[in-house]
Amino acid sequence: MNIEKRTIDFIPEEERHGNVRSLFTIWFSANMQITTLVTGALAIEFGLSPFWGIVAVIAGNLLGAIFMASHSVQGPKLGIPQMIQSRAQFGVVGAVLPLCVVILMYIGFFASSGVLGAQAISSAFSIPVNGGIVLLSIIALVITLFGYDLIHKMEKYFAIIFAVVFVFVTIEALRLPMPAHLWSPGHFTPGTFLLMVSIAATWQLTYAPYVADYSRYLPSNTPSLKTFAYTYAGTAIGTIWMMTLGIILTALIPKFLSNSSLGLANLIGLHFSVIMYLVIVLGVLAVNVLNLYGAFMSITTTLEAFTKLKATTKVRFWLVLTAAIIGTVLSIWGNGNFLNNFENFILLLSYFMVPWTAINLIDYYLLRQGEYSVWDVFNPNGQYGTFNWIAIFAYLVSVVLEIPFVNTTIYVGPVSKALGGTDIAWITGLVIPLILYYYPMKKRVKADLPIQEVVRKEVR
Template identity: 85%
Template sequence: MNIEKRTIEFIPEEERHGSVRNLFTIWFSANMQVTTLVTGALAIEFGLSIFWGLIAVIIGNLLGAIFMASHSVQGPKLGIPQMIQSRAQFGVVGAVIPLFVVILMYIGFFASSGVLGAQAISSAFSIPINWGIIFVSIIALVITLIGYDLIHKLEKYFAIIFAIVFIFVTIEAFQLKMPSHIWAPGHFSAGSFLLMVSIAATWQLTYAPYVADYSRYLPSNTPSSKTFGYTYAGTVIGTVWMMSLGVILTALIPKFLNNSSLGLAKLVGPQLAVIMYLVIVLGVFAVNVLNLYGAFMSITTTLEAFTKLKATTNVRFWLVFATAFIGAILAIWGNGNFLTNFENFILLLSYFMVPWTAINLIDYYLLRRGEYNVWDVFDVNGQYGKFNWVAIIAYLISFILEVPFVNTSMYVGPVSKALDGTDIAWIVGLAVPLVLYYFPMRKKINLSASNRGISNEQEFK
C-alpha cells in the first residue's frame, strides 16, 4: 500500500476517492474501545444510578455529535484538514492558539488510551505495562506513517470485529446477577446528571478538530447530508454502546475500574480472555492512530504558519515519531493514577474546545456558508490575514465566561456551586460566540465586501 503523500495541502479533485459509507466505520471503530467504556463509567463514580447514567450518556452524545458531524461536512467541500481551515476564522498565525490546545488534546488522548491498551497486553501476556505502552505506540506510529487509506481500511475491518465481540460482551453483561431495583430511576442529582451529560457531549466535541481530516479525500460533490449522516450514526452508535457498557459493568462488578481490561476478560471467561484482550488492544489502535495522525497534522499546520514547512517523508517520520514518543512518556508517567488524571483531562478539554467549535461552525454555516478561498488559508498575506482579533477575542472571552460554571476536582466555579455542582460551562461556550463572534464578524465581512465592490448577497452566496 502506498504511503500517503499529502498532508495539510488541498486535495485535488483527481485524487479524491473513497465511499462516504466509510465514515460510519471509522467513527464507529474509533469509539468501540475501552477508553470510551471508562468514560461512561464516570457516571457511576459521580453517584448516578444506572438509569440516570444511561440517560445522561444518550443525551450528551446525541447533542455533542451534532456539532462533531457538522464539522465532518467541511472535509469534502474544502478538501483540507479541519484545523488548517480554522485559519479562515482565526488568521493564519492566530489559528496557532486553538491549535496548541488541540495538540495537547491529541497527545493526552494518545497517552490515556495507551495506558488502557497496555493494561490489556500486560494481563494477556504477563509483560510490564510500560513495555505494553511502548508496543502500542510503535504500532500506531507505523500505521500513521502509511496514512489515510490504510487507516480507513483498518477501521472498516475493526468495525466488523468490534461489533461481533461486543454483542457477545453485552449479552454476558446482561446475564450478570442484578438486584431487583437496579433499573429503577432512584435518586436524581441534577449536578451529577448534567456533569455526565457535559462529559458525554465533550467526548464528541473533542473529535471536532480532526473529524474533517478523514472526509477530505471524498469527492467534492459528496452530499452533505450523507457526510453528516454516516459520521453521526457511526459516532453515536459506537459511543453510546460502549459508554452504556461502562455504566452497567461499573455498577455491577466491584472494583471494575481498577483494571477495566481485566474486568472485561473475566466477564467473557478464561477461554475467550485472550481474544478479549486482543480486541481491547485493537480498539486502542483504532483510536490512537487517529490521535497520532491528528497530532501530526496539527503540528504541521502550526509549524507551516511560521516556517513554510514542507512535509517530506523525512519530516513526516520525525514529527510522527516525536509525537508518539512524547505520548508514550506521558502514558508511562501517568498510568499509576490514570482515572483521576483522565477525568481532569477530559473535563479541561471541554472548556477550551467548545468555543472553538462554535466559532468554526458559525463561520462556516451562518457567515460564509461554506464558501472559502482555500489558497488564502496558506498565505499570511491573503484575505484571512495573520490574525483575526474578532475570533481570538471571542474565543478567549468565551473561555473566561465558562469558568464560573465549571465543576472539576481542581476547581468548582461559584455558579456551579450555587447550582449544586451543575456544570453547564459547555452550553455557555457554545452560546457566547453567537454574540461575540457572529455580529462583529458579519459586520467585518460586509465591510470587506463593500470595499471590494461586492454585494452582501454575493459575499454570502
C-alpha cells in the same frame, strides 16, 4: 500500500476518492474501545443510578454529536484538514492559538488510551504495563506513517470485529445477576446528572478537530447530508453502546474500574480472554492512530505558519515520531493515577475546545455558508490575514466566561456551586461566541463577498 503524500495541503479533485459510508466505520471503530467504556463508567463513580447514568450518556452524546458531525461536512467541501481551516476564522498565525490546545488534546488522549491498552497487553501476555505502552506506540507510529487510506481500511475491518465481539460481551453483561432495584430511576441529582451529560457531550465535542481530516479526500460533490448522517450515526452508536456497557459493568462488577481490561476478560471466560484482550488492544489502536495522525497534522500546520516547511516523507517521520515519544512518556507518567488524571483531562479540554467549535461552525454555516478561498488559507497576506483579533478575542473571553460554571476536582466555579455541582460550562462556551464572534464578523464577511464570488467562479 504507499505512504500518503498529502498532509495539510488542498486535495485536488483528481485525487478525491472513497465512499461516504466509510465515515460510519471510522467513527464507530474509534469509539468502540475501552476508554469510551471507562468514560461511561464515571456516571456510577459520580453516584448516579444506572438508569440516570444511561439517560445522561444518551442525551449528551446525541447532542454533542450534532456539532461533531457538522465539522465532517467541511472535509469534502474544502478538501483541507480541519484545523488548518481554522485559519479562515483566526488568521494564518492566529490559528496557532487553538492549534496548541488541540495538539495537547491529541497527545493527552494518546497517552490516556495507551494506559488502558497496555493493561490489556500486560494481562494477556505478562508484559510490564510500560512495555505494553511502548509496543502500542510503535504500532500506532507505523500505521500513522502510511496515513489516510490505511487508516480508513483498518477502521473498516476493526468495525466488523468490534461489532461481533461486543454483541457477545453485551449479552454476557446482561446475563449477570442484577439486583431488583438496578433499573429503577432512584434519587435524581440534577447537578451530577448534568455533569455526566457534559462529559458525554464533551466526548463528542473533543472529536471536532479530527473529523474533516478523514472526509477531505471524498469527492467535492459528496452530499453534505450523507457526510453528516454517516459521521453522526457512527460516532453516536459506538459511543452510546460502549458508555452504556461501562455503566452496566461498573454497577454489577465490584471494583471493575480498578482493571477494566481484566474485568472484560473475566466476563467472557478464560477460554476467550486472550481474544478479549486483543480486541481491547485493537480498540486502543483504532483511536490512537487518529490521535497520532491528528497531532502530526496539527504540528505541521503550526510549523507551516512560521516556516516554509515541506512535509516530505522524512519530515513526516520525524514529526510523527516526536509526537509518539511525547505521548508515550506521558502515558508512562500517568499510569499510576490514571482515572483521576483522565477525568480532569477530559473536563479541562472541553473548556478550551467548545468555544473553538462554536466559532468554526458559526463562521462556516452562518456567515460564509461554506464558501472560502482555500488558497488564502495558506497565504498570510490573503483575505484571512495573519491574525483575526475578533476571533481571538471571542475565543479567549468565552474560555474565561466558562470558569464560573466549571466543576472539576481542581476547581469548582461559584455558579456551579450554587447549582449543586452542575457543570454547564460547555453550554456557555457554545453560546457566548454567537454574540462575540457572529455579530462583529458580519460586516467583515460582507466585505469579503466579492472576493468569494471570484473564487467560486475559479472553482467552477
